[in-house]
C-alpha cells in the first residue's frame with residue numbers, strides 16, 4: 493500500500509468540519525482522479541496528504557511512514573512525494589530550465605540537461621528553456637511546475653487541477669504525454685479535477701468527494717455506469733434524472749440516463765421535440781416526455797413527431 497488514510501478528521505474552522513472519519517487506500521502505480529464540485533475538499537485533502545495541514549485526528553501513512561503536519565514537521569514535504577498546487581511556486585529569477593532542474597543533481601551536467609529537456613518535452617515547453625517564468629502565461633507556468641515535480645521521480649505525484657489554465661488543444665496534448673510518462677515511470681498520480689471527462693481515458697480509479705465525504709471509489713467505467721447518486725452522475729456532464737416514482741411508471745431499469753442513452757425509436761413512447769440544436773459531434777435536443785423535459789443527443793436534427801425509448 494502506498495498511501496493509507498485512516499479515521500482522518502479535519503476542519504478549517506471550529507464551526508464547520510470538513511473531513512469526519514475519512515478513510516482511503518491508494519495502491520502503487522495507479523492514476524487516480526479526485527473529483528467533486530468546487531468546495532468539496534479536494535485541495536484540502538491533497539494538502540493534508542502532502543503534510544501542509546495538520547489533521548485533528550487519525551493518520552496518513554505514506555510508504556509505511558506517518559505524514560506529520562507542520563506542527564511536527566517544520567519543513568513539510570517528502571522526498572518521494574510532490575504536490576503541484578494551484579500557485580506554481582517558481583523561482584522568478586531563474587529560467588524555465590533552471591526551475592525544472594532545481595531538484596536534479598549537478599554531478600553530471602550533460603545528463604541533467606538531457607533530463608530537463610525530456611521533462612520540458614513532456615509538458616510541451618521545450619522551446620521555452622531559457623526564458624524567465626514571468627514571461628510565461630499562467631498555464632505555461634503551471635506546466636513548468638509539473639515538469640519540476642516529475643524531475644524527482646516521486647512515488648506519488650499530487651496535481652491540483654493541473655489543466656485549469658490550459659487551453660483545449662494544448663490540454664489534449666499535455667494530458668496524453670503526462671499520463672503516458674507517469675505510467676511508464678510507475679509514478680502514482682492523484683489528480684484533482686471537476687472535469688472528469690477530460691481525464692477519464694487515463695484513469696484507473698475515481699474518488700468522489702461530496703462535502704468532505706468519500707461517496708464513491710471505483711474504476712471509471714463502474715463510476716460512469718453506476719453513479720452512487722445524482723451528484724456523481726452530474727460530474728460526467730448532462731444527465732437526466734428520474735424519481736423513484738417516474739422510474740416505476742416508465743418501467744425503467746435505472747434512475748440516471750445520459751443524453752446519448754435515450755434513443756429515437758418507433759416502438760418507444762411518444763414525445764415532443766422542444767428544441768434541436770447542432771452541437772458538433774451530435775445534435776442537442778430538449779424533448780418532453782409526458783411533461784418531463786429530457787436532454788437527448790442524436791446524430792441528426794430531429795422534428796416532431798417522435799418516439800423515444802429508454
Ligand SMILES: Nc1ncnc2c1ncn2[C@@H]1O[C@H](COP(=O)(O)OP(=O)(O)OP(=O)(O)O)[C@@H](O)[C@H]1O
Pocket residue numbers: 504505510528529530531532533534535536537686
Ligand atoms: N484556509 C481556509 N480557511 C477556511 N476555510 C477554507 C480554507 N480553505 C478552504 N476552505 C473551505 O473548505 C472547503 C473545501 O475547500 P477546498 O479548497 O479543499 O475545495 P476544492 O474541492 O479543492 O475546491 P476547488 O475545486 O474550488 O478548488 C470549502 O468550503 C472552502 O471554503
